[in-house]
Amino acid sequence: MHFLVTGANRGLGLEFTKQLLEAGHQVIATSRNPSEASDLRALESASLRLMALDISKPESVDAFAKALNDEAIDVLINNAGHYSRVSVGFDHLNFDGVLHDFAVNGIGTLRVTQALLPNLRRGNAKKIANISSKMGSITDNTSGGSYAYRMSKAAVNMATRSLANDLRSEGFTVLTFHPGWVQTDMGGPNALIEPPESIAGMLKVVDNAGLEQSGRFWDYRGQELPW
Numbered sequence: 001m002h003f004l005v006t007g008a009n010r011g012l013g014l015e016f017t018k019q020l021l022e023a024g025h026q027v028i029a030t031s032r033n034p035s036e037a038s039d040l041r042a043l044e045s046a047s048l049r050l051m052a053l054d055i056s057k058p059e060s061v062d063a064f065a066k067a068l069n070d071e072a073i074d075v076l077i078n079n080a081g082h083y084s085r086v087s088v089g090f091d092h093l094n095f096d097g098v099l100h101d102f103a104v105n106g107i108g109t110l111r112v113t114q115a116l117l118p119n120l121r122r123g124n125a126k127k128i129a130n131i132s133s134k135m136g137s138i139t140d141n142t143s144g145g146s147y148a149y150r151m152s153k154a155a156v157n158m159a160t161r162s163l164a165n166d167l168r169s170e171g172f173t174v175l176t177f178h179p180g181w182v183q184t185d186m187g188g189p190n191a192l193i194e195p196p197e198s199i200a201g202m203l204k205v206v207d208n209a210g211l212e213q214s215g216r217f218w219d220y221r222g223q224e225l226p227w
């Protein structure tokens, strides 16, 4: 199958790319600066294509979609994300940080999905996996803070639900994920699991998911999460 992974130069995106290549899939892996993505370049094979994409920049998304032309994509993994640590406490809320997380996580994810919809419609699997976070769950928020990240991931979750409804009649499965607390630059060294476990789990859920699972919030073990 043909997969597209955003934010593939490090962290979870890099591990998605590794495991998909190992499983024999074709992967388009995007990053903001492919020439500097040394870990990703080290995976280079005939099944891997590196392309430039900044999901927060409309002109980058447009150029990317144009470069893909009418190529079919089976599964879009909207992995790229940002956590603005400057906006952790309400007293010190930095609205530039709030806007930045929205531009990347909320609007960027939606813009990429819209731009690639013609390609996804040409694919057979018709699946979209949005990598969100439990921090975007309203029910799970018992500790407050992290306004920028929490609000932007709640937006991803709402977009997932609307997309699932809007694209259901065309046979699309649209999922939103909490990948676990994972040891990456974002998750930090104290996180509970390592990327291979998170990614293997999420790929299994994506693989097994159909319309019944669409529009719902999953963790990497396939457990459903509350909104």
Ligand SMILES: NC(=O)c1ccc[n+]([C@@H]2O[C@H](COP(=O)([O-])OP(=O)(O)OC[C@H]3O[C@@H](n4cnc5c(N)ncnc54)[C@H](OP(=O)(O)O)[C@@H]3O)[C@@H](O)[C@H]2O)c1
Residues within 6 Å of the ligand: 006, 007, 008, 009, 010, 011, 012, 013, 031, 032, 033, 053, 054, 055, 056, 057, 078, 079, 080, 081, 082, 104, 108, 131, 132, 133, 134, 178, 179, 180, 181, 182, 183, 184, 185, 186, 187, 188, 191
């Ligand atoms: N790690 C965790 O514990 C955890 C928990 C819950 C959810 N998540 C979610 O999982 C996803 C992957 O996280 P991670 O842990 O791998 O984070 P990470 O190590 O910080 O990597 C983030 C990736 O997103 C890319 N990115 C950031 N802004 C971008 C933009 N404007 N356009 C394109 N790419 C952009 C980064 O590219 P650059 O290198 O160019 O910055 C990088 O490739 C994110 O959506 C994150 O919110 C992670």
